[in-house]
Amino acid sequence: MFQINDNYQKLPGSYLFSTIAKKVAAFSEANPDKTIIRLGIGDVTQPIAPAIIDAMHKAVDEMADAKTFRGYAPDLGYEFLRKAIADNDYKARGCDIEADEIFVSDGAKSDSGNIQEIFGADNRIAVCDPVYPVYVDSNVMAGRTGTYDAATGMWSNVIYMPCTRENNFVPEFPKETPDMIYLCLPNNPTGTTITKAQLQEWVDYANKVGAVIIYDGAYEAYISEDDVAHSIYECEGAKTCAIELKSFSKNAGFTGVRLGYTVVPKELKCGDVSLHSMWARRHGTKFNGAPYIIQRAGEAVYSEAGKAQLKEQIAYYMKNAKTIKSGLQETGFEVYGGVNAPYIWLKTPDSMTSWEFFDYLLEKANVVGTPGSGFGPSGEGYFRLTAFGSYENTVAALERIKAL
Amino acid sequence: MFQINDNYQKLPGSYLFSTIAKKVAAFSEANPDKTIIRLGIGDVTQPIAPAIIDAMHKAVDEMADAKTFRGYAPDLGYEFLRKAIADNDYKARGCDIEADEIFVSDGAKSDSGNIQEIFGADNRIAVCDPVYPVYVDSNVMAGRTGTYDAATGMWSNVIYMPCTRENNFVPEFPKETPDMIYLCLPNNPTGTTITKAQLQEWVDYANKVGAVIIYDGAYEAYISEDDVAHSIYECEGAKTCAIELKSFSKNAGFTGVRLGYTVVPKELKCGDVSLHSMWARRHGTKFNGAPYIIQRAGEAVYSEAGKAQLKEQIAYYMKNAKTIKSGLQETGFEVYGGVNAPYIWLKTPDSMTSWEFFDYLLEKANVVGTPGSGFGPSGEGYFRLTAFGSYENTVAALERIKAL
Numbered sequence: 148m149f150q151i152n153d154n155y156q157k158l159p160g161s162y163l164f165s166t167i168a169k170k171v172a173a174f175s176e177a178n179p180d181k182t183i184i185r186l187g188i189g190d191v192t193q194p195i196a197p198a199i200i201d202a203m204h205k206a207v208d209e210m211a212d213a214k215t216f217r218g219y220a221p222d223l224g225y226e227f228l229r230k231a232i233a234d235n236d237y238k239a240r241g242c243d244i245e246a247d248e249i250f251v252s253d254g255a256k257s258d259s260g261n262i263q264e265i266f267g268a269d270n271r272i273a274v275c276d277p278v279y280p281v282y283v284d285s286n287v288m289a290g291r292t293g294t295y296d297a298a299t300g301m302w303s304n305v306i307y308m309p310c311t312r313e314n315n316f317v318p319e320f321p322k323e324t325p326d327m328i329y330l331c332l333p334n335n336p337t338g339t340t341i342t343k344a345q346l347q348e349w350v351d352y353a354n355k356v357g358a359v360i361i362y363d364g365a366y367e368a369y370i371s372e373d374d375v376a377h378s379i380y381e382c383e384g385a386k387t388c389a390i391e392l393k394s395f396s397k398n399a400g401f402t403g404v405r406l407g408y409t410v411v412p413k414e415l416k417c418g419d420v421s422l423h424s425m426w427a428r429r430h431g432t433k434f435n436g437a438p439y440i441i442q443r444a445g446e447a448v449y450s451e452a453g454k455a456q457l458k459e460q461i462a463y464y465m466k467n468a469k470t471i472k473s474g475l476q477e478t479g480f481e482v483y484g485g486v487n488a489p490y491i492w493l494k495t496p497d498s499m500t501s502w503e504f505f506d507y508l509l510e511k512a513n514v515v516g517t518p519g520s521g522f523g524p525s526g527e528g529y530f531r532l533t534a535f536g537s538y539e540n541t542v543a544a545l546e547r548i549k550a551l
Numbered sequence: 552m553f554q555i556n557d558n559y560q561k562l563p564g565s566y567l568f569s570t571i572a573k574k575v576a577a578f579s580e581a582n583p584d585k586t587i588i589r590l591g592i593g594d595v596t597q598p599i600a601p602a603i604i605d606a607m608h609k610a611v612d613e614m615a616d617a618k619t620f621r622g623y624a625p626d627l628g629y630e631f632l633r634k635a636i637a638d639n640d641y642k643a644r645g646c647d648i649e650a651d652e653i654f655v656s657d658g659a660k661s662d663s664g665n666i667q668e669i670f671g672a673d674n675r676i677a678v679c680d681p682v683y684p685v686y687v688d689s690n691v692m693a694g695r696t697g698t699y700d701a702a703t704g705m706w707s708n709v710i711y712m713p714c715t716r717e718n719n720f721v722p723e724f725p726k727e728t729p730d731m732i733y734l735c736l737p738n739n740p741t742g743t744t745i746t747k748a749q750l751q752e753w754v755d756y757a758n759k760v761g762a763v764i765i766y767d768g769a770y771e772a773y774i775s776e777d778d779v780a781h782s783i784y785e786c787e788g789a790k791t792c793a794i795e796l797k798s799f800s801k802n803a804g805f806t807g808v809r810l811g812y813t814v815v816p817k818e819l820k821c822g823d824v825s826l827h828s829m830w831a832r833r834h835g836t837k838f839n840g841a842p843y844i845i846q847r848a849g850e851a852v853y854s855e856a857g858k859a860q861l862k863e864q865i866a867y868y869m870k871n872a873k874t875i876k877s878g879l880q881e882t883g884f885e886v887y888g889g890v891n892a893p894y895i896w897l898k899t900p901d902s903m904t905s906w907e908f909f910d911y912l913l914e915k916a917n918v919v920g921t922p923g924s925g926f927g928p929s930g931e932g933y934f935r936l937t938a939f940g941s942y943e944n945t946v947a948a949l950e951r952i953k954a955l
Contacts, residue, residue, distance in 0.1 A: 148761030149730035150671030151821045155829050165835060190622035200615040203844070204608060210808070211604040213941070218594035218806040253657050253809075253839075260837030264692070267554030284836045288668070326553035357552030402622040403843045404614070405657075417555045425559050431569060432688045433664030435657075439807045440607070441842055537617070 154290045159297065163280055163521035164188050170505070171515055178513075184544040186471075186532045187515040189335065189490070191400040193463060193537075195444075196456035199399065202447035206440040220436030223427060224251025224408070228442045231449040232408060236393065242380035248412050248423065250430055251445070253437050255365050255394035255407035260285040261433075262361055262390060262409065265425040266327060273306035273325035275318050277336055277519055277526030279363065282329040300524040309525040310337060312494065316483060317341050324356050330379075331363040333370065336522045336531040337492040338468075338484020343376040350379065353388040359415070359422075360389040368398030368461055370487045386412035390422070397489065399448045399457055406437055406445045464489050467541040468534035474545035475532075489534040492519070504530050512547040558694045563701065567684055567925035568592050574909075575919055582917075588948040590875075590936045591919040593739065593894070595804040597867060597941075599848075600860035603803065606851035610844040624840030627831060628655025628812070632846045635853040636812060640797070646784035652816050652827065654834055655849070657841050659769050659798035659811035664689040665837075666765055666794060666813065669829040670731060677710035677729035679722050681740055681923055681930030683767065686733040704928040713929040714741060716898065720887060721745050728760050734783075735767040737774065740926045740935040741896040742872075742888020747780040754783065757792040763819070763826075764793040772802030772865055774891045790816035794826070801893065803852045803861055810841055810849045868893050871945040872938035878949035879936075893938040896923070908934050916951040 160166065167187055175183060195203075209215035223229070229246040237244035252258050259281045263272075268290060274282050283305060286292050293304030301307060306325050308318035316339035318330070330349065333340040353360045362379040370377060379385045391410040395401035411423045437445075447453045472485040481494035495504040501518030508514050508530075519529030534541070564570065571591055579587060599607075613619035627633070633650040641648035656662050663685045667676075672694060678686050687709060690696050697708030705711060710729050712722035720743035722734070734753065737744035757764045766783040774781060783789045795814040799805035815827045841849075851857045876889040885898040899908040905922030912918050912934075923933030938945070 149674050149763045149821060151824055151826070151829060152669050152671055155669065155832060156824065158832065188623065192617065192620070192622065194617045194620040195614045197615065200611060203611045203614075207604060207607045207611060210599045210607075211601065213596065213598045216596070216598040216804075216807075218596065218804075219592070220807055253841075256839040257837060265556050265559065267556055270553050281836060288833070288836065359553045400620075400622075403620075403624055403840075405839065405842045417553060420555055420560065422555070425555060428559060428562065429692070432685060432692065433661060435660040435809065436807075437657075438809045438842060438845055440844065 152288065154288050157295055158284060158287055159295055163517070167505075167515065167517065171509065174509055181513045183509075183513045183515060184536065184540045184547070185515045186536050186541070186544055187517045189397070189533050189535060190402050191397065191535045193400055193460050195400055195404065196453060196460060198450050198452035198456055199444045199447040202443045203440055206443035210440065217439040220439055220442065222431045222434065222436055224249065224437065225439070225442045228445050231446050235449045237378065237380065240377055240381060242378050243386075244380055244410055244412065248410055250409045250411065250426060251437050251442060252407045252409060252434070254396065254405045255363065255392045256281060258392050258407055258409045259363060261429065262392070262426075263289055263291070263327070265422060265429060266359070270326035271304060271306060271323070272327045272329065273308055273321050274329045274523070275310050275331065275334060276307040276524060277310070277522030277529070278329065279331055279335045280522060282361070300520070307523065307525070310334065310339070311525050312481070312483065317345060320352055325358050328353060328358050328360045329363070330360055331365070333366040333375075333488035335366065335488075336490055336517065336519065336526065337529075338488035338490030339492065340370070340375050340487045342374045343381060344374070346376050346379060347382045350382040350385045350388060354384050358388065362389050362391045364391055365394040365397055366488045367393065368457075369465065369489050371465070372487055375487055380410070380412075386414045388415065390415065395445055395448060398461065400460065401444070404441055404444060406441050463538065464534045467536060467538055470538070470541050470545060471532055471534060474549065478549050485534070491532045491534065493530050493532065495528050495530055498528070501527055501530055508548070511551055512544070514544045514547055556692065558692050561699055562688060562691055563699055567921070571919065571921065575913065578913055585917045587913075587917045587919060588940065588944045588951070589919045590940050590945070590948055591921045593801070593937050593939060594806050595801065595939045597804055597864050599804055599808065600857060600864060602854050602856035602860055603848045603851040606847045607844055610847035614844065621843040624843055624846065626835045626838065626840055628653065628841065629843070629846045632849050635850050639853045641782065641784065644781055644785060646782050647790075648784055648814055648816065652814055654813045654815065654830060655841050655846060656811045656813060656838070658800065658809045659767065659796045660685060662796050662811055662813045663767060665833065666796070666830075667693055667695070667731070669826060669833060670763070674730035675708060675710060675727070676731045676733065677712055677725050678733045678927070679735065679738060680711040680713050680928060681926030681933070682733065683735055683739045684926060686765070704924070711927065711929070714738065714743070715929050716885070716887065721749060724756055729762050732757060732762050732764045733767070734764055735769070737770040737779075737892035739770065739892075740894055740921065740923065740930065741933075742892035742894030743896065744774070744779055744891045746778045747785060748778070750780050750783060751786045754786040754789045754792060758788050762792065764789075766793050766795045768795055769798040769801055770892045771797065772861075773869065773893050775869070776891055779891055784814070784816075790818045792819065794819065799849055799852060802865065804864065805848070808845055808848060810845050867942065868938045871940060871942055874942070874945050874949060875936055875938060878953065882953050889938070895936045895938065897934050897936065899932050899934055902932070905931055905934055912952070915955055916948070918948045918951060
């Protein structure tokens with residue numbers, strides 16, 4: 148008789164955003180007259196920029212003609228896209244990353260979930276707390292996390308690095324030595340980040356203790372402060388200890404277009420085994436490339452017209468972030484993030500739990516946010532609002548919150 | 552110090568098609584005057600059908616307008632596509648599969664590689680030999696296959712079911728009881744298949760011994776004989792033992808468009824654990840949906856215009872198959888497949904090994920095929936040609952082979 152992967156049974160409840168969707172659906176059904184404003188899931192609302200739309204139409208037409216039709220893509224991505232990424236996201240910033248160190252994928256969520264596969268089953272992971280749930284959940288599925296304690300919301304074999312107002316949301320080096328360190332910076336959900344100097348300390352630490360850093364830079368495009376690194380490879384020594392994950396979802400609105408990439412430097416090794424070769428093998432065996440049409444869309448992100456249009460799009464969302472942050476502050480909320488990231492992280496008032504505040508906001512203001520506790524135990528008592536709505540909805544949501 | 556997944560180190564050499572690509576590149580460089588005809592990798596050459604192109608343009612335009620823009624897709628696929636699949640591929644054939652038992656993905660290769668994740672580490676797999684390499688390789692990476700014997704090309708903990716001319720390419724029930732049985736029917740690489748009655752015996756066997764069948768139906772659209780099942784769910788009892796993987800690559804030319812789906816019936820359980828729930832959790836955690844534009848392309852496959860255009864496309868490739876098969880037979884080759892699948896499987900002449908025949912064909916005829924031994928030990932002494940070239944190239948390749 149076949150057996151299942153028992154690790155799946157350890158996962159408590161269902162995925163955060165599914166739960167939110169169910170709660171919102173139930174509320175909508177019970178209150179058909181209410182207009183709900185969603186500032187919950189980090190999904191974008193602005194349409195795809197014209198330069199990217201043009202590139203996709205052109206690529207669709209190429210697929211219609213035998214002379215220009217493209218079948219299987221190179222497993223690791225088309226050269227035109229890998230080169231555009233290397234030139235714009237790395238070389239232009241002084242990072243020595245080559246096109247063949249870049250692996251194009253169908254999105255950073257897939258890469259975030261799959262990257263742990265190339266590591267040993269006994270590795271111990273460290274995560275910021277709170278953080279994007281995929282890092283822990285994908286390691287639960289792989290059996291690396293020990294047992295779950297429902298009372299604390301913690302896994303026995305995960306090293307948690309609390310990021311709260313007490314430490315200004317800067318993770319501290321853990322007491323126990325981790326093998327794999329997940330860093331999402333600017334952080335989802337807190338919207339906070341650390342300076343380049345602080346990141347350099349993490350790189351030095353990882354190299355010293357022999358840990359690998361899995362660096363999720365999905366929100367990099369929102370960085371506005373000068374002393375924040377746009378890539379971990381701006382730090383000296385990062386190529387021997389860090390893998391970087393990047394997404395096109397937030398800088399170009401590709402949440403429904405699906406494109407991402409992962410950088411695995413050739414210098415990154417375990418003994419004499421190259422992690423670059425391992426990830427290439429994983430791609431070659433379990434993945435068949437991102438769609439040609441979508442890779443052309445990715446290329447257009449780096450065109451002059453694309454860059455100019457996306458700069459405006461990001462400014463649009465960051466105007467929302469400012470609106471939320473200042474609006475909440477005026478109302479007396481304690482608020483973080485929103486400067487280098489499109490997320491606003493607020494302390495719930497009156498000692499409400501995160502889910503209590505979720506229900507309160509949904510029922511009283513008909514505004515959907517995300518409970519901080521869904522991102523880890525140290526997220527309890529916090530709440531996330533995103534700047535990805537339309538400006539009109541963002542303003543309307545703030546008016547409702549102010550009126551509470 | 553972090554450790555790697557040591558199972559990766561067990562994988563011998565590199566992936567079959569990468570090796571072929573390297574050999575062909577080396578030959579091309581050494582012989583720039585020769586025109587190579589590729590009947591090797593199973594990649595299509597005909598452009599995407601007009602009905603599908605129209606659907607993609609329309610979807611691209613929707614992404615350009617905030618009113619019709621789509622962000623994150625439902626994890627498991629858009630309802631419009633899941634319903635089209637359920638109606639056309641299942642209900643129309645009398646199979647009782649619901650839309651919510653269908654999981655849309657970025658392609659059957661991803662699903663083929665990932666599906667093993669939801670099963671226990673100690674499960675024993677059985678595979679047809681020869682077969683598509685991803686089934687074994689993805690299980691090697693997960694540590695299920697034991698050790699590799701380079702002399703035999705076999706893994707100590709894999710049950711091989713030889714499919715050769717001696718048994719008319721019909722797999723026999725193995726002596727040892729497997730937990731997971733991979734069946735690719737019509738088979739890649741042999742192009743052969745089994746009757747619905749024979750498939751029913753496999754379903755009965757799996758239900759009896761408590762095995763799960765992972766049924767890869769990627770070539771279903773090429774079935775021409777009446778007594779062959781188009782889905783395993785045409786067999787009684789399949790919903791309690793079988794997962795079906797389907798691709799849009801071969802029926803609609805989506806090798807570079809990327810779309811596939813997996814059916815996990817709700818009745819399929821291990822004890823009281825639903826595999827449907829497990830696969831949903833896997834999708835929700837490590838995947839973020841196929842692109843909206845591509846899902847609309849998939850929907851168009853099932854439109855009246857799309858169906859008519861794809862029927863012609865398949866007829867085009869099957870004319871190639873007939874050309875190759877009859878041409879080789881006239882030349883005295885022993886040939887199989889090509890009736891219910893776009894693959895021709897030939898016995899190498901003069902006791903040549905598969906790779907010897909590969910080199911011979913590349914050097915003497917400048918035709919690229921795929922060595923049978925690359926698909927498993929029982930593929931040794933066989934060779935695969937595909938019908939996916941243009942008709943002109945197919946005819947030209949046959950003329951060259953006849954002239955040898």
